[in-house]
Amino acid sequence: MNVLYFAWVRERIGLPKERIDTDAETVADLVHELSAREERYAAAFADLTALRVALDQELSSFDAPLAGVREVAFFPPMTGG
Amino acid sequence: MNVLYFAWVRERIGLPKERIDTDAETVADLVHELSAREERYAAAFADLTALRVALDQELSSFDAPLAGVREVAFFPPMTGG
Amino acid sequence: MRIVVQDAPFDPGAELNGFTVSTQGTGAVVTFTGVVRDLATGDLDVMEIEHYPGMTESALNSIATEAQKRWSLVDVLVIHRYGRLRPGDQIMMVATASRHRKDAFEAAEFLMDYLKSRAPFWKKEITRDGSDWVASKEEDEAALNRW
Amino acid sequence: MRIVVQDAPFDPGAELNGFTVSTQGTGAVVTFTGVVRDLATGDLDVMEIEHYPGMTESALNSIATEAQKRWSLVDVLVIHRYGRLRPGDQIMMVATASRHRKDAFEAAEFLMDYLKSRAPFWKKEITRDGSDWVASKEEDEAALNRW
Numbered sequence: 001m002n003v004l005y006f007a008w009v010r011e012r013i014g015l016p017k018e019r020i021d022t023d024a025e026t027v028a029d030l031v032h033e034l035s036a037r038e039e040r041y042a043a044a045f046a047d048l049t050a051l052r053v054a055l056d057q058e059l060s061s062f063d064a065p066l067a068g069v070r071e072v073a074f075f076p077p078m079t080g081g
Numbered sequence: 082m083n084v085l086y087f088a089w090v091r092e093r094i095g096l097p098k099e100r101i102d103t104d105a106e107t108v109a110d111l112v113h114e115l116s117a118r119e120e121r122y123a124a125a126f127a128d129l130t131a132l133r134v135a136l137d138q139e140l141s142s143f144d145a146p147l148a149g150v151r152e153v154a155f156f157p158p159m160t161g162g
Numbered sequence: 163m164r165i166v167v168q169d170a171p172f173d174p175g176a177e178l179n180g181f182t183v184s185t186q187g188t189g190a191v192v193t194f195t196g197v198v199r200d201l202a203t204g205d206l207d208v209m210e211i212e213h214y215p216g217m218t219e220s221a222l223n224s225i226a227t228e229a230q231k232r233w234s235l236v237d238v239l240v241i242h243r244y245g246r247l248r249p250g251d252q253i254m255m256v257a258t259a260s261r262h263r264k265d266a267f268e269a270a271e272f273l274m275d276y277l278k279s280r281a282p283f284w285k286k287e288i289t290r291d292g293s294d295w296v297a298s299k300e301e302d303e304a305a306l307n308r309w
Numbered sequence: 310m311r312i313v314v315q316d317a318p319f320d321p322g323a324e325l326n327g328f329t330v331s332t333q334g335t336g337a338v339v340t341f342t343g344v345v346r347d348l349a350t351g352d353l354d355v356m357e358i359e360h361y362p363g364m365t366e367s368a369l370n371s372i373a374t375e376a377q378k379r380w381s382l383v384d385v386l387v388i389h390r391y392g393r394l395r396p397g398d399q400i401m402m403v404a405t406a407s408r409h410r411k412d413a414f415e416a417a418e419f420l421m422d423y424l425k426s427r428a429p430f431w432k433k434e435i436t437r438d439g440s441d442w443v444a445s446k447e448e449d450e451a452a453l454n455r456w
Contacts, residue, residue, distance in 0.1 A: 007359055007431035008442045057364035059427065073361060073429075077445035080358075080389060080430030081263075081343055081401060081421055088212055088284035089295050138217035140280065154214060154282075158298035161211075161242060161283030162196055162254060162274055162410075174329065174338075175322030182321065182342060186397045189346040191321075192417075194410065195329060195338040250333045263341065267418050270339075274410055 001066070003030075005044070006075035009051065012044040027053050028062045030072065044074070052077055082147070084111075086125070087156035090132065093125040108134050109143045111153065125155070133158055163230065163238045165222045167213065169245035174255050181239050185259035188236045192266040193257045194274055200249040205289045211244040211253070214282035218242070225276040229258070232272065232309075233265040240273065242283065275305040310377065310385045312369045314360065316392035321402050328386050332406035335383045339413040340404045341421055347396040352436045358391040358400070361429035365389070372423040376405070379419065379456075380412040387420065389430065422452040 004017050024030035031048065034041040045051065053060050054073040066072070085098045105111035112129065115122040126132065134141055135154040147153070166172070174195045182191050198209045226238045239257040247253060256273045260266040285296040313319070321342045329338050345356045373385045386404040394400060403420045407413040432443040 004361070006361055006429065007433070010359075054361070054364055054429070057361070057367055059368075073364070075361070075429065076431065076442065077450070078426055078429055079432045079443045079445050080360075080428045081425040085214070087214055087282065088286070091212075135214070135217060135282070138214070138220055140221075154217070156214070156282065157284065157295065158303070159279055159282055160285045160296045160298050161213075161281045162278040173322075173326070175320075175324075175326035177322075178325050178340065178342070179320070179322035182344060182399075187344065187347050189344055191340075191342040191344065193325065193338075193340045193342075194414070195325070195340075196410075197329060197334065197336055197338065199336040199408065200334050252329075261346065263343075263418075263421055267341070267414070267421075271410075271414050274414075 001069060002071045004071065004073040006073065008076060009044050009074050013040050022066075024066055026062070026066060027055070027060065027064050027072065030066060031062065050076060082150060083152045085152065085154040087154065089157055090125050090155050094121050103147075105147055107143070107147060108136070108141065108145050108153065111147060112143065131157060163226050164240070165219060165226060166241040167218050167222070168241070168243060170243070172241050172243070172252060172255070174252055177239065177241065177255060178257065181237065181257045181259065185237045188259040189261045190263040190266040191257060191259045192263070192270040193255060194270050195255045196253040198247045198249050198251045198253055201287065201289070203289075205291075206249050206287055207290060208288040209247045209249075209251075209253075210286040210288060211247065212284045212286070213244045217282050221281045222277065225273060225280060228276070229269045229272050233260065233269040234262075235260050235265060235269055238269070238273070240277070242277070242281070244283065272309050275302070275309065278302045279306060310373050311387070312366060312373060313388040314365050314369070315388070315390060317390070319388050319390070319399060319402070321399055324386065324388065324402060325404065328384065328404045328406065332384045335406040336408045337410040337413040338404060338406045339410070339417040340402060341417050342402045343400040345394045345396050345398045345400055348434065348436065350436075352438075353396050353434055354437060355435040356394045356396075356398075356400075357433040357435060358394065359431045359433070360391045364429050368428045369424065372420060372427060375423070376416045376419050380407065380416040381409075382407050382412060382416055385416070385420070387424070389424070389428070391430065419456050422449070422456065425449045426453060
């Protein structure tokens with residue numbers, strides 16, 4: 001699936017987008033998998049309360065299942081307006 | 082004192098402004114004096130709950146004293162905006 | 163603070179831009195523009211607005227000054243027309259500028275609520291068949307209670 | 310309903326006038342314009358706004374559609390910029406048109422509250438000394454509870 005990062009999540013991980021093949025069942029599983037992979041992911045995902053996730057461009061939650069999802073995005077709380 | 086009329090009060094009384102010499106102590110006294118004078122005043126002042134009064138261009142009440150007042154205005158509730 | 167009472171038309175867009183420039187860097191600008199609505203029957207010819215020269219300006223000044231006391235505002239603009247207007251014409255406009263949106267929104271609503279029931283304007287609707295003074299609405303008077 | 314997400318500047322006055330004409334005879338038009346505020350230190354060089362293309366448009370559409378369900382609106386306009394902005398530049402604008410002022414005011418406040426916390430925009434403040442992502446405010450999240 002495509003995984004997107006925005007704002008300081010993008011800066012900490014060091015890229016805006018990547019393709020990830022995973023068997024993770026939920027968003028939380030994917031977060032753990034990435035955090036275990038490299039320090040930059042662990043740094044970005046250290047405090048999940050400071051993060052938001054969107055599945056196929058809809059705001060979702062970290063316990064949501066990933067089955068059928070094509071695009072996951074991680075970012076801090078929005079600050080538009 | 083100068084007495085001013087606006088909107089349908091002006092139309093019923095038939096003039097926008099007149100000079101009135103009166104010993105009326107309150108607005109209500111003035112209203113009674115005018116109503117007794119001619120039918121057009123009685124018609125305009127028939128329902129005081131449908132009227133507002135301003136003394137020297139400040140919203141006031143019918144029991145307010147007229148001592149020192151130079152300009153009295155009668156009109157219906159405002160409908161600006 | 164700028165209070166304008168005039169019979170001439172005004173340009174709400176130009177007013178918004180001028181107001182925003184004069185309060186530059188403020189953060190939040192809210193405007194309300196009132197437009198003459200046609201009647202349900204579609205036959206409004208003229209909306210005639212009468213006012214009380216002198217008292218109108220002082221009432222609008224008081225209302226705007228009160229808004230500036232209650233909220234943290236960088237500036238306030240009130241424009242209100244009188245005379246003969248037609249459907250689609252702008253009647254009036256208020257604009258408020260503040261650092262945070264809550265102040266600008268609340269102050270604009272407060273200005274509108276007070277202007278509706280406390281500024282000496284009266285509207286008359288004129289159609290081919292005659293004319294009627296617009297009646298005040300209980301809900302407009304009730305709207306003042308929230309402030 | 311019109312939703313615009315662009316990096317180019319826009320003209321709030323022209324947008325207000327265009328919106329008012331297109332909703333002619335509606336009665337009440339409310340706008341909110343957000344302007345880049347300088348920092349307290351006065352040294353903001355650039356406000357950079359990042360967004361999530363695709364999700365941004367669909368989130369703004371959802372918010373505007375929800376406003377139209379909740380209030381009696383004749384039209385809704387949302388414009389939001391992204392990219393590099395400077396102090397005094399317009400960031401965004403919402404406009405609502407309704408027959409009665411209460412609907413237009415409430416819907417505009419609702420749009421702003423949701424847009425602040427539910428549309429995928431992120432602001433970064435860049436000064437000569439470095440850059441900082443703007444932190445979300447608890448009060449902005451709390452503002453959603455009233456709707």
